[in-house]
Amino acid sequence: MNGIIYGDQNIFLPSHGNFGRYLLDNILKFKDKIALINGASDEKITFIELAQRAVNFTSYLKEQGVKQNDVVALCSENRIEFMVTVIAVFSSGATLACINNTYSDDEITHSLDIAKPKYIVLSPVTHQKYDKIIKSRKDIEKIIVFENTKNTDIINFDDIVSKRNVDVNTYKHVDLKGGTALILYSSGTTGLAKGAKITHTNLITSAQQPLPSTRDLSTIFVAPWSSTMGLICSLREIVKGKTIAFLSRFNERHYLNAIQKYKIAILTVAPPVVVILCKSTIAKEYDISSVEIIHCGGAPLNKSVITELKSKYPHIKYLVQGYGMTEATGSITAETEDEFKEGSVGKIVPGNIIKIVDVETRKILGPGQTGEVCVKGAAQFDGYIGKDSKDEFDEDGFYKTGDIAYYDEDGYFYVVDRIKELIKYKAWQVPPSELEDLLLQHPAVKDAAVSALPDVLAGELPIAFIVKQPNAKVTERDVVEFIDKKVSPWKRLRGGVIFVQEIPRTSSGKIIRRKLREMLPKLPASKL
Template identity: 40%
Template structure:
């Protein structure tokens, strides 16, 4: 992947071309049409499948039904559901109408749902039975919500049924998509992770989505050419309400690749699905990588069909990458780096392990700089600082929060990521941790992700998370929450000594070790450190 470094700015290769009509809806419409009677999606739990033609027909039927209900260009339509066939159809129907899709995490609390509704003010809401009651309770008194549309067959809340709306057959050739201004018009509002507070609504345009699809095509075609293999079947596990899961799945479908999807993660189901369908490609998050590296079930299944495994959402240690390869025969776990504010992927490692631990080089048309946290100076290779990104994938802004949008961007158009990292002399990037999550011990910066990667190398550690314990003299002390391997005997002093033997003094676990059954994470796999801090606070109070 051609990159250049000039004046301490790392630039990706030449930008990829996107369709001149600048309509993401038209782009997907054409790709679905091209897929014809080829299988598009298979539900791993049920074995049911749909073709590209069926998705296209149902999405056109639904688009016309939504317009009959009063959906106009620019109207927001919310969608909260687990992965299921209806999710894709509903999303595309909204986009065909020039509407704005707003996806909500199915695990959101009523407070988080109300917060997003307040920002987006949806006209219609699609939902599934598992979250319908919360959605109804949070929307029933909102004047802007006209209808709730329910997936499935059971009348769990007052709503109209999705199945009724797709019944009327529309001639696809007579259907015209609503015209959009691809550069300016918002196609979706995707929620930021909300790992440090309430989620924000990230406005992404048609051009953002089109560019991401062009980049995904570039990454996949380049990798297949380099490795001399073919991707025929992909596995989609990341929830589609999350930007990572939604955009990557749609982008892969636009290549007319068969997608097998899982409704939820189940250890045996996940492994069995890869083996049964001979899955070639999947996207994962670090906790799933740890599962592949450490869980006793994994060696019992044949996973060798997997030749493209991409990991994102949080840093993945090189030790875990190596362990997976040794254990499963999967050649290499590719790391990528991105954030919702720049339409996900900013970097992807297209080598075959030559830069292990790296998340790759900048995407086409992208510029990245690393700034000193204190002085703001642009840093050279191997110097850690905050990553800033300038890209055609940059968001339009946060919906309803212009001040936060403006604060995120500098005068040159670079977006502040809040991530700490560095690049090497070849322009390959390495992510260290989140700026807000760095622990300050006597003025020294301690990256939780580094300590977590080290702890995960311990044979009897199944999972872990590191946060700061406030300390009057030192400022903050690193404390580790640890999940032991099933049946394993672990002592606090053993792990404290293990870490001390492998890191500099500032990084020792002076805050101690707390053994737990589970590490709280969001659906994209990021450790919810705020929950760990709450657990730590509760433990401190209980001792007082």
């Protein structure tokens, strides 16, 4: 095997081009089978009920004049109405913008500035949290909120979906020719999130990529559905008729209880959850013997963790990994229970084309040679909203991932490093430059740099190096709390603060991050 690696290119693309319709056509096959279970409330919905509510909401959106290229924003914790909204917006032909429900005020403002939604759909929690910001925006025409409300300024989502009974089998969906279906926010090294444009073709392609198992096994998700891992993996399960249990956030006891209660067979998680299971002192209180497969993604998992996990839980037959990103609509490579090799992130998935190139010469490399991963194909995104993306691609149209990897003679890939300077905290991306810009706003900070402190549980923790202003009196706690107020939880300075005399820089002023890593303390425990 040499040169460019091709995944299966025989992807079924329906002539109507509408991912929402593609979803519904598949969902309707599973009728009264349970589709979603809220692991906290025990609320359930069948596939036919999910389709009915989605089509009801789609018909409302179309009646209101929502059309292709109009943007509907969705900001909510994981809940059944979230997935109803997702399917409905896709089906209507509009563009869905998924906004993280833990964003700071500055971050949600930036996200709305990028997407420019006409409508926004919220949970009661996010409505209360962001009410002032949303009301101040003239571009948002309608505010729709889950659950009943007496507020006459907003629209009641429950009224819309419960008071309609559109025929799900004969409803006429919008036929599409291309276009953006979804805006997912992908952090970069240069500041706030970028809005990645995901097309209907991207999503239809992704939906046909393999699951961890072809067997009819239930799975549980805790990743937020506003994230690529949470949303894309969940849609892939739904389209194939698998039952999903979910939680809105991770709590060890709630998670273990849901596994026990619903006899979950597959855990779809990021590495920190695997580490928590390995070190858990309360897992023995629950019967989680139903778990056969752990599907892990977001960051590479250490082999020692895999060994420890299987030793502690002998009923777990497979730990399969995957490698992907927003710009590839989820997976680039993946393992399954039928095709895996311990320590790898699997083989290329359908719809993708990969080449590994030398970082300096850009020469295509063969098996066992380490270089940058470049990817293209039917799953490749359509660039970023309002941003010239030409530098993100090479002359042959491959997206330059910035990740360093190699593949073996059998076609299994191994991710070893990354060129980009993003910090990975529990699979979340943290751009150092964003935190550096915020730190420099503190009156006592003269200069600042942010690096990644390795951590067994979280992967990496953001840690700041600070040069104080002359005679300034500022403590580590002052700096940490200053940042806490301005960023999402995963971007906090959980690695702490180190006060230094100067930040190592090149003659042109660029931070020498290699030297920062050399200055890192050897901390044995996580500061979570």
